[in-house]
Amino acid sequence: MTTTASDTAVDLGSPLTVPQLLRASAPLEVIAGAVVEDRVARGRAYVRSLLADDERPVYGLKTGFGALVGYAGRSSEADQCDNTLAHLGAGKGPDLPLDVARAALLVRAWSLAQGLSGVSSHVVSGLAAMFATTFTPAIPRYGSVGASGDLIPLAYAAQALRGRGHAYLDGVRRPASEALTTAGLSPLELDGRDALALVNGTSVTTAATALALSSVRASHRALSDLTCLLVDVLGADAGFVDARLISAFGHTGAVTVGSWMRSMLSGASPSGSRALQEPYSIRCSPQLLGAAEDALRYVDGVVAADLGGVSDNPLFFPGDDLVAHGGNFFGQPAAYAADVLAMVTASLGNLAERQLDLLVDPARNTGLPPMLAAGPGQQHGLQGVQLATTAFVAEIRRNVLPASTQSLPTNLHNQDVVPFGTQSALRAYDLADLLRLLCGSLALGLRQAVHVGGRRPTAPRCAALLDALAAAIEPVDPDRPLDEDVRVAARVVVDGEW
Known part of the structure; x- marks a missing residue:
């Protein structure tokens, strides 16, 4: 069109x-x-x-x-x-x-x-x-x-x-x-x-929160897809997303995410070589991603209200001959929402880092080489990327302290309570970019895993995602700087270029 x-x-x-x-x-x-x-x-x-x-x-x-x-x-x-x-x-x-x-x-x-x-x-x-x-x-x-x-x-x-x-x-x-x-x-x-x-008005706060929300939502959906690709590449059993199981959990976000994951994993067959129960970074992913979905829906509502509201003081109502002096410029709603967004980002980033750590570890990745290196010792595969993800997660965690609880009186106590929503929003905006890089890092690892012996996905949608990554990124063989590859992988999975 x-x-x-x-x-x-x-x-x-x-x-x-x-x-x-x-x-x-x-x-x-x-x-x-x-x-x-x-x-x-x-x-x-x-x-x-x-x-x-x-x-x-x-x-x-x-x-x-x-x-x-x-x-x-x-x-x-x-x-x-x-x-x-x-x-x-x-x-x-x-x-x-x-x-x-x-x-x-x-x-x-x-x-x-x-x-x-x-x-x-x-x-x-x-x-x-x-x-x-x-x-x-x-x-x-x-x-x-x-x-x-x-x-x-x-x-x-x-x-x-x-x-x-x-x-x-x-x-x-x-x-x-x-x-x-x-x-x-x-x-x-x-x-x-x-x-x-x-x-x-709180326009900077609202804008930064909205942009951060959009980015985190895209990474959240990407991480759901990447978790499914991880399950399929490893040959894990997808029973942990069973509709009856997730429904019994009782949380609407988990039901939504479980539906996404079942669609992504449709047609997958387990290899039979994995343990009865997967680590929590796989088995509990619908519950974690579902809780994030519930939290993001709260942020959706706050952002929608901010975008549909008038932020100023005073406001003028000619039809009522009213000049209303008040506090419609007080950014507490967005402050809370952006702090929640930062907490969601920390949990999602931690999940992506833990899944990559599992994928590069031969003790847990069903026998793939350490660090997914094509020739361990002579090559180092994803070793640098895995180190960087640890740093990204640490940076996110360091910045998750809620700004909305840090009120300080100012302006001769005219502003005796303040929300610090601008700090919350800009911090959430920054952290959203780190989450995007964590998703790209995991995606790069999954692309490399299949190159060094991981099985080709059996679910058609998982295979399509892998093919998109393979078309955009050459195998890491031999070693090369991977900073740009992480960004390319992020564009594929986070921006939906597959």
């Missing part, structure tokens, strides 16, 4: 999805249609009326920010924009990955397009125009506590859209003003409400 522009465009008047965030890393058509224009205009008109009413206090329109809310802000609307952004230029560390930065701005654009933030219409249209190019603000990683939104990271994004600071164009970092000009974009002109609305 031919893909048309309407298939790939993002309409800010429709629900936002994770696949759309994944596409935001490249130029993307973003549409702010008549419905969006109307509700943004109504919200903006209401804000203008509030500015003219000296009797109604509105945070950020006429006040200082954060703990300084009790003081008057600047009288000029343009100056109030600078009042918002200048003091937030305190971020540090490396720039965020470009896919996270662009996904965050797509989340922000969608939230502003709902008309409850009272922004100027050109803010939404300007963001939409940015996505048609490769322009990406340079945003430092460190500085957000995820409590009043991702204030500091989004301030850098807002400044770049104004032509200040730095940005990337075609992946090259340069002054933002130069990047805007080259991309054919005009600097955004912002007043105080526009600036505050751009920074006062």
